[in-house]
Amino acid sequence: MKREKVLICVLVALLILPTLFAQGEKAGAGKEAPVVLLHDKSGSPSYQPFFEGMAEIVKDRTGIVMEPTAYPSTDVFMAQVRSSMLTKDAPGLFTWWSTYRMKDMIDSGVLAETTSLWDKHGDEFPQGLRDAFTFDGKVYGFPYSVEYWVIWYNKDVFKRYNLQEPKTWDEFTALSETLIKNKVTPLMTTVEGRWPTFIIFEELVMGEDPQLYKDLCEGRAKYSDPRVVKAFKMWGDMIRAGYFTAPGTDVWAGGARDFNQGKVAMAPFGTWYMDTLTSNGVPEENIGAFILPSHNPKAGNSVITEMSPLLISKNAANLESAMKVADYWMSPEGNEVFAEFVTFYPANQKSGTDFLPEIKKEIAQTVIDGEFNVSNRYWEATPTPICEVAVDQFAKFMINPDTLDEVIVELDRVADSYWKSVKK
Secondary structure, three states: OHHHHHHHHHHHHHHHHHHHHHHHHHHHOOOOOOEEEEEOOOOOOOOHHHHHHHHHHHHHHHOOOEEEEEOOOHHHHHHHHHHHOOOOOOOOEEEOOOHHHOHHHHHHOOEOEOHHHHHHOHHHOOHHHHHHOEEOOEEEOEEEEEEEEEEEEEHHHHHHOOOOOOOOHHHHHHHHHHHHHOOOEEEOOOOOOOHHHHHHHHHHHHHHOHHHHHHHHOOOOOOOOHHHHHHHHHHHHHHHOOOEOOOOOOOOHHHHHHHHOOOEEEEEEEOOHHHHHHHOOOOHHHEEEEOOOOOOHHHOOEEEEEEEEEEEEOOOOOHHHHHHHHHHHHOHHHHHHHHHHHOOEOOOOOOOOOOOOHHHHHHHHHHHHOOOEEEEOHHHHOOHHHHHHHHHHHHHHHHOHHHHHHHHHHHHHHHHHHHHHHOO
């Protein structure tokens, strides 16, 4: 009898369960899954609280639920993103890098186009930013913040030697010569970490001609172009004259110490470097900044920018909602909200900046008032296969500027090989 009861219970369960599942599916049919935002920014500082704060604002403003998900390392994060892009698990949004660092995804057809959003917000962003997200006339992703590349300087050192922020290249070289005469190294540079080696190179090529810089990065000009060679030779002359710290300089904790002690007067880095200085004991009131003047007066006002992008997966299950989140995030309000969380510049030029330190607000206003040409930094602006070789060649040149001819030959070889391969 007991066995019969068990069989009856099993049969009833088998009859009921499909009905329960069907009801559950029906109940959840009207609820869209959250828009997942994947990122690798869980280090120090962790961006997870910032993204979670943004998720609350997004839900309040759009009604869309956004779910930030952090990965412990960049390698794991990149592997997860790439493996999911062709599946139903493709993230709605994910952090990445701009221009040529995202081109392989564009070529694979896994990114959603955001051209319509850029058109909608067209007068709110400088053209240079849009260009950094554009291939073949189509735009992908958007920046959630930007950082300008400036020359940080020690105010006490400038005051001691009666120096002013330079408005021209001649004024810049004159103050540098004054510093050298007084046994103060003008500029902090390094080959450590490889990537910082492109900083002076991009500044000098852009200072010759912003269009030349763009053409070089995009394969329309060669490294052996006489104007690029001119920039290299200027750089070599500056190295020989003692403008820079030793190639092995620690520009982080050690650099901040030397800056604070007046051993080095200036540091050419992104506006994020201010946090490096203050967190290593440099008083905020002793920190000044200016944008390096172009050495060619015809080049006009130019500034390098570094942007932090969010990309959208074309195969995301809730693509429409992801686009709505992007639309809000690109708006003056949305861009400002997140920029305030991280205390970076909003990419949208109509966003407020009252939350920034005074010196950063002055830099942003200078860029706007001076109608500066905004160019993407070399790390993202040129194809990755070229960049990875170039930074090592720049390091070789920094260590020994007499290797200029060898460096140019190698840069042309690598660039020519790459551009030839993509034009097939």
